[in-house]
Every structure is written in structure tokens, then in C-alpha cells.
Amino acid sequence: MNKYTELKQKQQEEVNNFPMFFAFNDKQFEEGMRELGLEPSETDKLYKAGGTGGFYRKTDAERLFTMFERHRVEMKTARENDDQFIYDMFDYELSNHEYVITYNVMDALDALGLTIEEVNNNPKYKSNLEKACMDQREWYNKHG
Numbered sequence: 001m002n003k004y005t006e007l008k009q010k011q012q013e014e015v016n017n018f019p020m021f022f023a024f025n026d027k028q029f030e031e032g033m034r035e036l037g038l039e040p041s042e043t044d045k046l047y048k049a050g051g052t053g054g055f056y057r058k059t060d061a062e063r064l065f066t067m068f069e070r071h072r073v074e075m076k077t078a079r080e081n082d083d084q085f086i087y088d089m090f091d092y093e094l095s096n097h098e099y100v101i102t103y104n105v106m107d108a109l110d111a112l113g114l115t116i117e118e119v120n121n122n123p124k125y126k127s128n129l130e131k132a133c134m135d136q137r138e139w140y141n142k143h144g
Contacts, residue, residue, distance in 0.1 A: 004089035007078060011071045018064060020049065020056035029055075086124055090132035100140035105129065 021032030030040045036057055038045055046055050056064060078085040093108035094100075109116060119125040 002088040002092055003078070003082065003085040004092050007074060007085075011074070014067060014071075018056070018067065019060055020054055020064075022053045023055065024053050083124060083128065086128040087132055090125075090129045091135065094132055094136050099133065099136050100144065105133065 019036055021028075021035055023029035023032050032055060033040045033042065033046075036046075036055075038057070045058055047058055047061055048055055079089070089112060090108065093111045094105065097107035097111060099105065099108060106116070109119065114125070119129055
């Protein structure tokens with residue numbers, strides 16, 4: 001399996017299991033509050049997750065930020081230490097952003113939070129991106 005997607009899936013599962021809810025109307029908000037063990041009137045005990053429609057208990061804020069920081073460190077560590085992970089992340093994101101149609105790597109790099117300068121200045125990134133691009137083109141030429 002793709003090491004990058006394995007890590008993304010593991011992290012997404014943890015986020016999905018975190019005690020928070022998304023609401024886009026009053027009924028969903030009331031149901032979500034009850035799922036968190038709160039009454040709909042106890043809005044002072046909530047934080048809103050940006051403009052996403054997400055809500056979580058203030059008492060869970062530190063746990064949420066700790067989880068996101070751990071996810072960031074896990075991703076950074078994998079990117080620094082594992083050539084297969086680096087290749088897999090480029091291969092996945094190139095495919096996900098239709099590289100074989102556009103021949104443009106920028107959408108994939110944006111999804112990874114990388115700039116072309118960062119890739120060009122990191123030999124592991126550069127060589128793995130080049131290999132993933134070549135493999136994507138070869139696959140498309142055979143199957144496309």
C-alpha cells in the first residue's frame with residue numbers, strides 16, 4: 001500500500017473519531033450539542049472550527065491542537081526520512097490532481113504545502129517528484 005495514503009488515512013480516522021460535530025442548521029446544531037453532552041444553550045462551552053461549520057468543546061481544545069501538531073510532526077518526519085514515502089506522496093497527489101492531463105505539478109505541490117523552490121532545493125524531493133512524474137506519464141501512455 002502507498003505509505004503516504006496509509007498515514008493520511010490513519011490521521012483522518014483519528015480526526016473523524018475526535019469529539020466534534022458539523023452543523024449547518026439549527027437541528028444539526030442541537031443534535032451535535034447533545035452528542036457532546038451539552039445543552040444547545042451552552043454555546044459558551046464551544047469553540048467554532050473556523051468557517052467549516054465544525055464545533056468542539058473548549059475543554060477538548062488542547063487535545064485537538066496536540067493531535068494536529070502530532071499529525072504535522074508525523075508527516076514531517078516521514079517526509080524527511082523515507083524515500084518511499086516521499087515518492088508515494090508525490091505519486092498520489094500527482095494522480096489526484098490529474099497531472100497526466102495538465103502536466104502541471106503545482107496543484108499537487110499546493111496540496112502538499114510545498115513550493116517548487118523547496119522541491120528544487122531538496123534532492124530527495126526533486127528526484128522523487130521527477131520519478132513520480134515519469135511514472136505517471138508512462139502509466140498514462142500504456143492505459144490512457
